[in-house]
Amino acid sequence: MPEPTVIREGVTAAAVVLATTPAARLACADGTLLDRINDQLVLMPVRDVHVVPQGGGLGADLRGVAKIARICTGAVVLLPADLIAHTEALAVLMEHPARGTGALVSSDTTVGPLRPPVRIQHARVVAAGSSFHIVPEANATFRGVLQVGEADLGTLADIADELAELADTGRLGPVTPIEAIDLLLVGLVRSGVPVRAAQIGRLHADRVTAQSAADLAVTRLADVDEAKVRLDTAVKSDDGFFATFFVSSWSPHLVRLAAHLGLTPNAVTGISVGVAVLSAVWFSAGTRDAQIAGAALLLLSFVLDCVDGQLARFTRTFTPLGAWVDGMADRFKEYVVYIGLALGYASGLDAGDGGPDGIWRFAVAAMILQTLRHSLDFSYKGAVADAKLIGAAWARPARSLLESADGGRLAVPHQGVLGLAQRLERESLTRWAKKVIVLPIGERMVLIAVTAALFNAKTTFTALLVWGGFAFLYQLVGRIARSTG
Missing domain, CATH: 1.20.120.1760 (CDP-alcohol phosphotransferase transmembrane (TM) domain)
Known part of the structure; x- marks a missing residue:
């Protein structure tokens, strides 16, 4: 069962924290990584926080996201509990007054299991990848935080249900719960939803799988003056x-x-x-x-x-x-x-x-x-x-989630x-x-x-x-x- 929902007044967004990997329980100075994320969300314009616990499997996690998306009003933010990020990095995406659909990305193109590739054009994510979906000519990486505007929640719910069915039947290959948000980004981009690329710049936002990596990521946060970055940007x-x-x-x-x-x-x-x-x-x-x-x-x-x-x-x-x-x-x-x-x-x-x-x-x-x-x-x-x-409405038809390669190219x-x-x-x-x-x-x-x-x-x-x-x-x-x- 999902953990209790935390309700906050006066703001218009909901957050869905996917605590679906063991790393969510890794220790840090503020308790666990899940505790740290919840503490950061208190500082964000978030009305309520839904925590999806470990154990249901990828299909169940995605269906849980679909259910939440169908009952929410206002934007919905999806983020993993194994994320160690500057609070200012979250704010780059979540405090944008438009409350539209966007993804937290970095110009660092070092791709890994927790850093899927994306391609950015004109401040938009035009192609997104996962372990199943390929992105030729990637020029950035996705850092795990996805915000979906209210107007796109219906599309998100439909995509989550479709992905859950594909995952349960094995048609997406050996994907795991760690890729839930990555897959949802792929689905939104391929369905033609405009996704703003929220660049973290000099800030840090990294997902981790082990205690040593978590300790290192937390230490790296101190290398950046968040207030100065905010003023500079x-x-x-x-x-x-x-x-x-x-x-x-x-x-x-x-x-x-x-x-x-x-x-x-x-x-x-x-x-x-x-x-x-x-x-x-x-x-x-x-x-x-x-x-x-x-x-x-x-x-x-x-x-x-x-x-x-x-x-x-x-x-x-x-x-x-x-x-x-x-x-x-x-x-x-x-x-x-x-x-x-x-x-x-x-x-x-x-x-x-x-x-x-x-x-x-x-x-x-x-x-x-x-x-x-x-x-x-x-x-x-x-x-x-x-x-x-x-x-967006006419010229870009939705692309199947079963296409493993993104054949798009940069403009000539x-x-x-x-x-x-x-x-x-x-x-x-x-x-x-x-x-x-x-x-x-x-x-x-x-x-x-x-x-x-x-x-x-x-x-x-x-x-x-x-x-x-x-x-x-x-x-x-x-x-x-x-x-x-």
Whole structure:
């Protein structure tokens, strides 16, 4: 019989701990490995914990998972009791606010009985293996923790029942209870369920079979500072050049301070907006000193704009609403600064056609150009997201669990413009050059601040139109090449 279920209030996930191997009873400082896992789950957003004990066999274990999946609401997390992992590693998967389907993986490709191979593409698990299922061109390993979103629980239950039948009849070969979660991951991937790849990075998550291995795994945990890893991973790995090298190299200190003060990401966004408005006010004065002060405030506003996203990732409080508010705030801040610059340039001068030297036409043209660029970017991302949904629903038929080999292959590089772009992406210098060319928000803020402080608003708008226009054409050609390649 399963051990008693532990109930916790105020959270939306359930955990199923498979204590189906003798290693679950191995000793550690906190009792047994099973006790250690239960203690870690107390710190996770888990409502109730179901423990599946040893003795039922693989088929019975899988049917138990199916039964739990059919009665649960919210996400269900499956993990083995013989797992020794950083609590932060579990949080990478379980504290993601989307509560969707995902698997804990490592870029370490050392495959073993407790480290089945997987293949990752675009942060998704596209192929998963077991002792029966082969993964050609594997580029990561699965670390035993699988979260299934509420929308996929029905699929999980059906897969678990099918696998139980195949295991009981011997059609999966000599698989054992130790592979239960590995097999479920295989089934989800082959059924077309999108599975997020939650990378553990420098953190550790290893399953063990013997006391010596358990002792070594526990010792290795102390080699990594979990708090520092969490703070480091709050910084985006694919940000722009200026944000990466001139802001994110020190902004984690501000993130730590903001978290200590109890500030929310939306509060930091509000402060950033306020600073940008002050920048626009200084720009509107039109004097050299005011232009310099406005430029400094604009750069501070951008730093805070980086901090709000990093704080959201650090505290794992990012939401779709917060992302929308952040994006809208970016547009508001940029355009209110355009207005301030135009007002400052026009102050004290006679208004001619379109303002002094046509400055308001320059300002409106810059706004229109940036609006077109953002529309191009977001509409393309939306189209890609829709295509992925269609592909998951139509273009990727379910594959039989009795196929021992995964015959899929990595995408073949495209030819022409897209192929050239992909080759350039592999080189560090050209990759950063491509990031600068598209004039992301960090580079735009620097361009505005420097030209406004050293020259005037007309120079600023001219630079924005020239560089922004080139960036628009570059992005347009790239989107067309990716869409037709």
